[in-house]
Amino acid sequence: MKIASWNVNSVGARLPRVLDWFRAAEPDVCVLQEIKCVDEKFPAEAFEDLGYNCYVYGQKSYNGVALLSKHPAEDVIRGLPGFEDENSRYIEALIVPEDAEAVRVGGLYLPNGNPAPGPKYDYKLAWMEAFERHAARLLEDEESFVLAGDYNVIPEPSGVYAPDRWVDDALFRLESRQAYRRILNHGLTDALPHLIGHDYYTFWDYQRGAWGKNNGLRIDHLLLSPQAADRLEGGGVDADVRDPEQGDGSCKPSDHVPVWVELG
DNA sequence: ATGGTGGAGCATCCA
Numbered sequence: 243m244k245i246a247s248w249n250v251n252s253v254g255a256r257l258p259r260v261l262d263w264f265r266a267a268e269p270d271v272c273v274l275q276e277i278k279c280v281d282e283k284f285p286a287e288a289f290e291d292l293g294y295n296c297y298v299y300g301q302k303s304y305n306g307v308a309l310l311s312k313h314p315a316e317d318v319i320r321g322l323p324g325f326e327d328e329n330s331r332y333i334e335a336l337i338v339p340e341d342a343e344a345v346r347v348g349g350l351y352l353p354n355g356n357p358a359p360g361p362k363y364d365y366k367l368a369w370m371e372a373f374e375r376h377a378a379r380l381l382e383d384e385e386s387f388v389l390a391g392d393y394n395v396i397p398e399p400s401g402v403y404a405p406d407r408w409v410d411d412a413l414f415r416l417e418s419r420q421a422y423r424r425i426l427n428h429g430l431t432d433a434l435p436h437l438i439g440h441d442y443y444t445f446w447d448y449q450r451g452a453w454g455k456n457n458g459l460r461i462d463h464l465l466l467s468p469q470a471a472d473r474l475e476g477g478g479v480d481a482d483v484r485d486p487e488q489g490d491g492s493c494k495p496s497d498h499v500p501v502w503v504e505l506g
Numbered sequence: 507a508t509g510g511t512g513g514a515g516c517a518t519c520c521a
Contacts, residue, residue, distance in 0.1 A: 251521085252513055276521090278514065303514050304521095354521060394521095447521090448511040494512075497521085 243342045243505045244268070247349060247390035247462060249275040249445075249498035253308070257285055258492045263483055264292055269502060270312050271337055273349025275392045277306035284308060301330040307349050307391075313339040322350075323379075325372035329353075332373075343386060345470060345505060350391035355412030363412050366394070370421040377465075378428050386470040386505070389430070392498060393463045395422040397432070400440040401460030413461060431471040433464040433503045434479065442479050445498045453484055462501045470505060477503035 246269040250256045253274060264272070277284060279300050286296040294310040299320040307330060309315065315335035322332040334348040350373065355366030380387055396414045399405035408414040426432060434442070443458025452458065466474060480500045482488060488495070 255513060276513095304519085356521080450510060452511095497512080 243270045243337075243339060243345065244502055245270065245345070245347060245388050245390065245464070245505065246272040246500050246502035247275070247392075247464060248272060248500040249351070249392040249462065249496060251276050251278070251496040251498065253277040253285065254279055254283065256493055256496055257288060259483065259489050259495060261288060261292070262489065263480065263500060264289070264294075267480065267500065267502070270339065271347050272310050272500075273333065273347065273390050274308045274310070275306075275349065275351035277308050278303060279306060297333060297335055299330045299333045305329045305331055305351055307331060307333045307351050309333045309335050309347065309349050311335070311337055311347075313337050322369070322372050323376050325369065327369070331369070342505075343473070346380065346385060346387035348387065348389040348391075350389065350393070352392060352394045354394050355418065358410065358412035358415055363415075366412060367417055367421060370418075370425070374421070374425045374428070377425055377430065381428055381467060384469060385467065386473060387467045388464055388470055388503065388505075390464040390501070392461060393422065394461055395419065395463075396459055396461055397422055397463075398440070401443075403443075403455075403457040403459075413459065426465070429468055430465040431468070431474070433466050433471070433474060433477050434501060436471075437474070437477045437503075438479075443481070444479060444501055446484055448497055453486070462498055464501055464503050466503070473505040475504045475506045477501075
């Protein structure tokens with residue numbers, strides 16, 4: 243079962259490229275971040291035509307997440323449990339395929355947190371605390387789950403092209419990295435570094451020719467429960483979709499690329 | 507030190 247995550251930076255503006263990738267990659271489940279539309283504006287029919295059930299937690303202009311699944315989902319949760327959030331940043335569902343074991347999938351768009359320090363950074367750290375509590379709560383069930391999304395955290399220096407320039411940024415500040423480490427320390431597996439090492443990026447800024455210079459960041463992650471990690475068979479980063487030359491020119495690429503794992 | 511890009515939606519805010 244293939245489970246993917248992609249920050250699409252507006253599903254409306256990105257639709258042709260997003261659908262191209264779905265047709266090629268054929269994920270069983272994919273969580274999307276920054277859809278930037280309300281539920282009613284989500285292009286559900288386009289995904290339903292490809293065989294997906296759509297579960298959406300939208301928001302006007304900013305944020306917004308969705309979970310798309312070829313298999314019907316149960317227990318759909320919108321919003322991070324136990325956290326009062328004015329933004330749409332979390333969606334979770336239990337996926338029960340006919341031909342594979344069940345897996346719970348959480349899709350998250352963690353706050354950026356800049357400028358730091360300040361109220362936006364405080365919000366990021368509070369969000370991470372609530373997320374850690376939720377992950378710990380899920381671990382008590384001893385079931386397979388994947389928490390995937392745009393974490394907006396660079397876990398370590400290998401995740402950024404010039405670490406010394408990012409030490410004061412909310413994505414790389416010590417408190418952010420410590421909070422991410424605390425989440426992992428509950429017993430979760432950061433799937434892609436485990437599989438393919440640390441030498442990859444998932445985001446390239448639109449500015450300053452970042453893509454051409456490979457000035458990237460590793461900020462999109464898939465964290466697995468022990469039961470899901472036991473089923474881990476593969477995974478990857480579809481970096482080619484970041485290439486502005488790819489596609490028919492009808493829209494520009496997202497600044498993030500899809501990340502995915504294969505569970506047996 | 508500044509500005510460089512992109513999306514939403516129409517003046518800026520956010521990333």
